[in-house]
Amino acid sequence: MRALLHDLDPATLSLGEPLVQVDVARRVAVTARRRIAYTHLVSSAPLPTLLTACGQPPSPGMFASNAVAVYNLGFDRKGRRDVHWMYFPDPARCFYRVGWYDNLLGGDRQSLYVELGRPSGEHLDVDQMLGRVLADLRAEGIVVDHQLVDWHHVTLDPAYVHLTRASIAEVAARRAELAGHGIHSVGRYGGWTYCSIEDNLIETQDLAERLAGSLANEPTKAQPKG
């Protein structure tokens, strides 16, 4: 993250400030704190969220997905050394994948990410599920006599989007319509697709180059007030 931020003026960043509404005709983005006039708006918010903010709500049932509950667990000593990540296609386990940060980064204590597939919108009892996660890790021999030193939880929702022929066609049409108004819906959830981080970097580098070219050719516009 620090490498990505290296060339940015920190004053251009505003964190914890969600986009809530877009005035498409006037080209004004409304956040929880202020109104920002734009020429081009690049959004990595999930496409259904952006469409709603733009006053063009998605068709009911068109955009479905699952959620993934992630537990990051730090232990007091090293565990397995021969693995970076492992899948568990076993309905008896609460997780489908476990990864070893310490083996990726050369750490000397077992540091895991544990991923659980869940229904979108579900309320999860995070503390109760931690007990189940640790029990299943013991059953797999990943946690033996390790002591948990610290842990962190985050739920990704949406996480894996459900792709259908209808959703793919709808995404293409809606993104093209938004782009006609200078709104570029990008990334995994902006494109409502399955992809990797590298795909997102390539897509947005290409867009940045195209926008830089088009902005250089555009006359300066009067900015709306507010």
Ligand SMILES: Cc1cc2nc3c(=O)[nH]c(=O)nc-3n(C[C@H](O)[C@H](O)[C@H](O)COP(=O)(O)OP(=O)(O)OC[C@H]3O[C@@H](n4cnc5c(N)ncnc54)[C@H](O)[C@@H]3O)c2cc1C
């Ligand atoms: C469980 C899981 C495991 C994965 N593992 C890998 C892997 O090992 N390797 C890999 O390459 N890829 C992996 N991916 C894919 C990778 O995480 C994504 O491709 C990548 O994070 C997408 O980047 P993004 O910037 O498009 O979206 P995100 O990283 O989701 O960023 C979107 C940002 O938009 C913000 N946002 C949303 N709504 C609003 C709003 N209204 N206002 C303001 N901000 C908003 C969000 O807070 C978020 O910060 C995985 C994905 C999942 C779900």
